[in-house]
Amino acid sequence: MPVTIRDVARASGVHISTVSRTFSAPHLVNPETRVRVLACAEDLGYRPNRAARALITGRTHNIGLIIADIANPFFPPLIKAAESQARHRDYHVFVADTNEDAAAEEELVHALAKQVDGVLLCSPRMSNSLIEQLSREVPLVVVNRQLAGLPCVLMDVGQGARSAIEHLAGLGHREIALLGGPRGSWTSREIRRAAGAAARTAGAELTVLGPNPPTEHGGLAQAEQVRRAGVSAVLAYNDLMAIGLLEGLDALGVAVPQEVSVVGVDDISLSRLTRPKLTTVATPTAAAGRTAVDMLLQHDTDLPRTGRAGGAGTTVGVRRTTAQVMLQTELVIRDSTGPGPYAGRERPGATAEGPGPHRRADPGGPRVAAGDVVAS
Amino acid sequence: MPVTIRDVARASGVHISTVSRTFSAPHLVNPETRVRVLACAEDLGYRPNRAARALITGRTHNIGLIIADIANPFFPPLIKAAESQARHRDYHVFVADTNEDAAAEEELVHALAKQVDGVLLCSPRMSNSLIEQLSREVPLVVVNRQLAGLPCVLMDVGQGARSAIEHLAGLGHREIALLGGPRGSWTSREIRRAAGAAARTAGAELTVLGPNPPTEHGGLAQAEQVRRAGVSAVLAYNDLMAIGLLEGLDALGVAVPQEVSVVGVDDISLSRLTRPKLTTVATPTAAAGRTAVDMLLQHDTDLPRTGRAGGAGTTVGVRRTTAQVMLQTELVIRDSTGPGPYAGRERPGATAEGPGPHRRADPGGPRVAAGDVVAS
DNA sequence: TACTTCGCTGCAAAGGTTTGCAGAGAGATC
DNA sequence: GATCTCTCTGCAAACCTTTGCAGCGAAGTA
Numbered sequence: 001m002p003v004t005i006r007d008v009a010r011a012s013g014v015h016i017s018t019v020s021r022t023f024s025a026p027h028l029v030n031p032e033t034r035v036r037v038l039a040c041a042e043d044l045g046y047r048p049n050r051a052a053r054a055l056i057t058g059r060t061h062n063i064g065l066i067i068a069d070i071a072n073p074f075f076p077p078l079i080k081a082a083e084s085q086a087r088h089r090d091y092h093v094f095v096a097d098t099n100e101d102a103a104a105e106e107e108l109v110h111a112l113a114k115q116v117d118g119v120l121l122c123s124p125r126m127s128n129s130l131i132e133q134l135s136r137e138v139p140l141v142v143v144n145r146q147l148a149g150l151p152c153v154l155m156d157v158g159q160g161a162r163s164a165i166e167h168l169a170g171l172g173h174r175e176i177a178l179l180g181g182p183r184g185s186w187t188s189r190e191i192r193r194a195a196g197a198a199a200r201t202a203g204a205e206l207t208v209l210g211p212n213p214p215t216e217h218g219g220l221a222q223a224e225q226v227r228r229a230g231v232s233a234v235l236a237y238n239d240l241m242a243i244g245l246l247e248g249l250d251a252l253g254v255a256v257p258q259e260v261s262v263v264g265v266d267d268i269s270l271s272r273l274t275r276p277k278l279t280t281v282a283t284p285t286a287a288a289g290r291t292a293v294d295m296l297l298q299h300d301t302d303l304p305r306t307g308r309a310g311g312a313g314t315t316v317g318v319r320r321t322t323a324q325v326m327l328q329t330e331l332v333i334r335d336s337t338g339p340g341p342y343a344g345r346e347r348p349g350a351t352a353e354g355p356g357p358h359r360r361a362d363p364g365g366p367r368v369a370a371g372d373v374v375a376s
Numbered sequence: 377m378p379v380t381i382r383d384v385a386r387a388s389g390v391h392i393s394t395v396s397r398t399f400s401a402p403h404l405v406n407p408e409t410r411v412r413v414l415a416c417a418e419d420l421g422y423r424p425n426r427a428a429r430a431l432i433t434g435r436t437h438n439i440g441l442i443i444a445d446i447a448n449p450f451f452p453p454l455i456k457a458a459e460s461q462a463r464h465r466d467y468h469v470f471v472a473d474t475n476e477d478a479a480a481e482e483e484l485v486h487a488l489a490k491q492v493d494g495v496l497l498c499s500p501r502m503s504n505s506l507i508e509q510l511s512r513e514v515p516l517v518v519v520n521r522q523l524a525g526l527p528c529v530l531m532d533v534g535q536g537a538r539s540a541i542e543h544l545a546g547l548g549h550r551e552i553a554l555l556g557g558p559r560g561s562w563t564s565r566e567i568r569r570a571a572g573a574a575a576r577t578a579g580a581e582l583t584v585l586g587p588n589p590p591t592e593h594g595g596l597a598q599a600e601q602v603r604r605a606g607v608s609a610v611l612a613y614n615d616l617m618a619i620g621l622l623e624g625l626d627a628l629g630v631a632v633p634q635e636v637s638v639v640g641v642d643d644i645s646l647s648r649l650t651r652p653k654l655t656t657v658a659t660p661t662a663a664a665g666r667t668a669v670d671m672l673l674q675h676d677t678d679l680p681r682t683g684r685a686g687g688a689g690t691t692v693g694v695r696r697t698t699a700q701v702m703l704q705t706e707l708v709i710r711d712s713t714g715p716g717p718y719a720g721r722e723r724p725g726a727t728a729e730g731p732g733p734h735r736r737a738d739p740g741g742p743r744v745a746a747g748d749v750v751a752s
Numbered sequence: 753t754a755c756t757t758c759g760c761t762g763c764a765a766a767g768g769t770t771t772g773c774a775g776a777g778a779g780a781t782c
Numbered sequence: 783g784a785t786c787t788c789t790c791t792g793c794a795a796a797c798c799t800t801t802g803c804a805g806c807g808a809a810g811t812a
Contacts, residue, residue: 002490004768015792020770030790047513049490051427051436052768055797060427062491070471071452079446083473092487094470095446097459111468114378114425115438115491137423216645247649269592273623275651380798391762396800406760428798431767490768757810763803770796780787 003044012040023048054115062092063296064112064119066105070097072214072240073268074285075122078143081289082120089297091117100182100213102126106134113138118296121145125184141296143288145186152324153292157187157265158194160281160329164235164263165195167279167331169202172343173233173261177226179219179245180210181237188237191265195235207231216244223248232260232340239264239271239280246274246336257338267332276335284327291325379420388416399424430491438468439672440488440495442481446473448590448616449644450661451498454519457665458496465673467493476558476589478502482510489514494672497521501560517672519664521562528700529668533563533641534570536657536705540611540639541571543655543707545578548719549609549637553602555595555621556586557613564613567641571611583607592620599624608636608716615640615647615656622650622712633714643708652711660703667701 009016014033021028022037029037040046054060065082067075083093094116098104102125112119118139124131128147134140135150143153168176178195181188192208199206207229212218219241226234226245236242242264249256256262256276264271267282385392390409397404398413405413416422430436441458443451459469470492474480478501488495494515500507504523510516511526519529544552554571557564568584575582583605588594595617602610602621612618618640625632632638632652640647643658 002768006768016769017771017793018791020768021791024770028790033790045513047486047489049768050487051430051490052797053770054427055431055768055799056770058797070446070455071449073447073449076447080473080475092484093472095472096469097456097471099456108468110423111426113423114427137421216649243649270646273592273619274649382798392799393763393801394761396798397761400800404760409760425798428767429800431769431798432800434767753812755811758808760806760808762805765802766800767798772795773793775792776790778787778789781785782783 002049003046004049005046007044008037008041008046011044012037060115060117061090062094062116063293064108064116065093065095066108066112066119066121066124067095067097068100068123068125069214070095072238073270074238074240074266074283078122078285078289081286082293083289085290085293086297089293091293091297098125100125102130102184106130109134109138109140120292120296122292123185123187125182127184139296141292143292146324151295153288153295154324154326155187155283155285155288156326156329157281157283158190160265160283160331161191161194161235162198163329163331164265164279164281165198165202165204165206167333168233168235168261168263168337168340169199169204171233171261171337171340172345173231173340174204174342175207175229175231175233176204177207177209177229177231177234179212179222179226179234179236179241180208181212181214181241183211185214185237191235191237210237212237212241214238214241216240216247219244219246220248223252223254226260227252227254233263233337234260235263235265237265239266239268239278242278242280242336243270243274246276246278257336261337261340263337272334274336279334279337280332282330282332284329287327291327295323295325378425379422380425381422383420384413384417384422387420388413436491436493437466438470438492439669440484440492441469441471442484442488442495442497442500443471443473444476444499444501445590446471448614449646450614450616450642450659454498454661454665457662458669459665461666461669462673465669467669467673474501476501478506478560482506485510485514485516496668496672498668499561499563501558503560515672517668519668522700527671529664529671530700530702531563531659531661531664532702532705533657533659534566536641536659536707537567537570537611538574539705539707540641540655540657541574541578541580541582543709544609544611544637544639544713544716545575545580547609547637547713547716548721549607549716550580550718551583551605551607551609552580553583553585553605553607553610555588555598555602555610555612555617556584557588557590557617559587561590561613567611567613586613588613588617590614590617592616592623595620595622596624599628599630602636603628603630609639609713610636611639611641613641615642615644615654618654618656618712619646619650622652622654633712637713637716639713648710650712655710655713656708658706658708660705663703667703671699671701 005016005019008019018029019037022034026034063086065079079095086093096108098108105124105126109119121140121142123144131147141151146152146154176199178192180192196206209222209225212222214237219236223245234245236245242262245262246256249260254260264278264280267280271278271280381392381395384395394405395413398410402410439462441455455471462469472484474484481500481502485495497516497518499520507523517527522528522530552575554568556568572582585598585601588598590613595612599621610621612621618638621638622632625636630636640654640656643656647654647656
C-alpha cells in the first residue's frame with residue numbers, strides 16, 4: 001500500500017538512486033528527468049520515508065522537546081517559539097510532557113534518543129549527573145538549569161528575584177515570605193539564593209515556605225501558612241502559585257495588596273487577568289525556546305551521525321558545545337503590590353527603588369530584553 | 377559510537393538474531409544465554425533502535441497528537457490524559473502544535489505519518505475531504521469533529537449550548553449574543569446550531585458575533601460590539617473568549633453579571649479563578665484524550681504494517697473503524713450569570729430551569745459523566 | 753539402535769533510503 | 783581523429799532490526 005521510492009523509479013523508468021537524488025540532491029539530476037520523476041512521485045503520492053532516511057543519514061530532522069508540565073502556561077510560548085524556529089530550519093518538534101517526574105524524563109530521553117537529532121530539556125527535575133550521562137546518548141540543550149560542560153539556556157531569575165525583593169523593601173515591607181518551587185528545580189534554588197541575599201541587604205527578613213508543587217494549588221495550599229507567618233509580602237516561585245495564593249488569601253478574607261503584597265515570576269498572560277493584576281518578574285520564554293533550538297542546530301554538521309558518512313575515527317572527540325546563554329528578566333509592577341507596614345519610615349540600607357530593571361506595566365504587556373551570552 | 381545489536385552479539389558470542397530475540401521474544405532463548413546477552417547489553421549500554429525496528433515491523437510504538445493551539449488551556453488535560461493512556465500501552469506520544477493553521481495541520485500529518493502508528497487530530501481546522509484523504513495515509517482518530525467513516529471522539533457541546541441558553545432564558549434574558557469561534561471549527565458550528573434552536577424555543581433572540589479567534593483577545597475585542605448589541609447575556613465559544621470578554625466589559629465599566637451575564641464553554645481551571653467566577657459548560661477533555669487513544673490502539677493488530685509480516689493480499693480492505701463516541705457535557709453555574717431584565721415576568725415556553733444537566737458548582741470542581749457510544 | 757520430538761540457535765532476506773564509485777555518452781579542445 | 787572533461791545515471795553496499803526457515807544436538811520413544 002505505501003508507495004516507495006521503488007514504485008516511483010519503476011513508473012518513471014529510472015533507477016531508485018536517481019529518484020533519491022531528485023529529492024535530496026536535485027542539482028545532480030537532469031532537469032528533464034527531474035520533472036518526470038517529480039511528476040510520477042506526485043501522481044503516486046510518494047512521500048520519502050523519513051525513518052528509513054534517518055537510518056542511513058543519521059539525521060531525522062526532528063528535535064525532541066521535553067517539558068515538565070504542559071499545563072503550566074509558562075511553557076506554551078516556549079514551545080511555540082521553538083516550533084517556529086525549528087520549522088524555519090526544516091525541523092519538526094516532538095513535544096513530550098513528564099508530569100514533573102524525573103523518572104519519566106529519563107525514560108523519554110531514551111525513547112526519543114534514536115528518533116530525534118537532539119533534545120531540548122526544559123526545567124529538568126532529574127539530577128545533574130543523570131543529565132550528563134544522558135547527554136552522551138543524544139545531543140542535549142538544557143533550559144532552566146546550569147550544568148558545566150553542557151549548552152544551557154538560562155533566565156536571570158536571580159536578578160529578577162533581587163528586583164522583586166528590592167521593590168517590596170522599597171514599599172516598606174520587612175517581613176517577606178518566599179514560596180519555594182519544586183524540589184530539583186534550579187530556578188527555585190536560584191530565586192531562593194538571590195532573594196535571601198537581597199533581603200539581607202535590604203534589612204528584611206525572608207521566610208521560606210516550601211518546597212511546593214509549582215501550581216495554583218501549590219500556592220492556594222500555602223495561603224493559611226502565609227497568614228500565620230505574619231508577613232506583609234510574598235514572592236512566589238511562579239505566577240501560577242502566586243495566583244493560587246491570591247485565591248487562597250481572598251478566601252481567608254486577606255486583602256491584596258492592602259494587607260499582603262504578592263509578586264510572581266514568569267509573567268504568564270494570565271497574570272494580567274487576575275484581580276488585582278499581578279506584579280511579576282517577566283521571563284523571556286519565547287526567546288529561550290528560539291535560542292535553545294538555535295544552539296542545538298547551530299552546528300548541523302557537528303551533530304553525530306550514525307551513517308557511514310561520518311567515518312569512524314574522524315572526529316572521535318564528542319561535540320562539547322558548552323555555550324551558555326543567560327537571558328534577562330524584568331520586574332513588571334502591577335496591582336498586587338502596595339505599601340507595607342514600614343512605608344515612609346527610614347529603613348536600613350537600600351533606596352526606595354533598587355537599581356534593578358523595574359518598570360510600571362504598560363497596557364501592551366512587557367517588552368523583554370534578551371540576549372547576552374555570558375560564556376562559551 | 378552508538379552500540380548496536382551487532383556489538384552485543386559479538387560481546388556475548390551469539391548471533392545477532394539471538395540478541396534480537398532476547399529482547400523481542402525472550403521465551404525463545406535459553407535462560408542462560410538470555411542472562412549473558414542481557415548482561416552484555418547492559419554493560420555496553422545497548423538500546424534497541426526503534427526506528428530500525430519500525431522499518432521492518434511497521435510499528436513505531438509512537439502516536440502523534442496534533443493540537444490546534446497548545447496555549448489554549450483546553451488542551452493540556454487532553455494531552456496529559458492521552459499520554460498517560462498511551463504510556464500504559466507502551467506507546468509514546470508526540471505532540472505538535474499547528475497554531476490554528478490548516479496548512480500546518482496537513483504538513484504535520486505528512487511529517488508524522490511514517491514515524492507514528494496513528495495520529496490523533498484534535499479540533500482540526502482543515503476540510504473534511506482533506507482529512508479523509510490523509511486518513512488513507514495514516515490511521516486517524518478525529519477529536520471535536522464529526523466525519524462519516526472515520527473514528528471520532530465528540531463532546532456534546534450542542535447539549536451544553538442548549539443548557540446554557542435555557543439557563544439564561546430561565547434567568548430572564550431574551551436578548552442573547554453568541555460569540556462564535558474560529559472558521560472551520562465543528563464545535564463552533566454545533567454550538568451555533570444548538571444555541572439558535574434553543575433560543576427560538578425559549579423565545580429569545582440570538583445575535584451571532586464572529587467568527588473570532590478562540591483566544592482571550594478574541595473575546596476582549598468583541599466587548600464593544602457586545603455592549604452596542606444591547607444584549608443582556610452572552611454565550612462565548614470557549615472560556616478563553618469569555619474571560620477576555622469579562623476583561624473587556626470590565627474596562628468598559630459594564631458590570632457582570634448585573635448588566636450582562638456571561639457563559640463560557642470548556643471549564644478550564646482558570647474559569648474558577650476569574651472575578652466573577654465563570655459559569656461555563658464543562659467538557660470532558662481528559663476523557664476525550666483517553667478515549668481517542670483507546671480507539672486508535674483498540675485493534676493493535678488491525679493497524680496497517682509495512683513489514684512483510686502482514687502479507688500482501690491478506691487484508692486488502694483497509695481498516696475502517698467508524699466508531700464514534702459522544703461524551704456528555706454539563707453546565708456549571710458560577711457567578712458570571714444572574715437575573716436578566718425579564719426576570720420574574722412570564723416568558724413564552726420553557727420553564728425557569730430547563731431539563732438539561734445543570735448543577736450549582738461545588739468547590740471540588742465538576743465531576744463529568746462520560747461514555748455513550750452512539751454509533752459503531 | 754533407529755527414529756521422532758523438542759528446544760535452541762544461526763542463516764539470510766527484507767524493510768526504504770542514501771551515497772561512493774564507476775561507467776556511458778556528449779561535447780570541447782588540440 | 784584522439785583525448786579529455788563534464789554531466790548524468792546505474793550499481794551495490796550500508797544503516798539496524800526482525801523473522802521464516804533450517805539445522806543441530808539432546809532427550810524421549812519404540
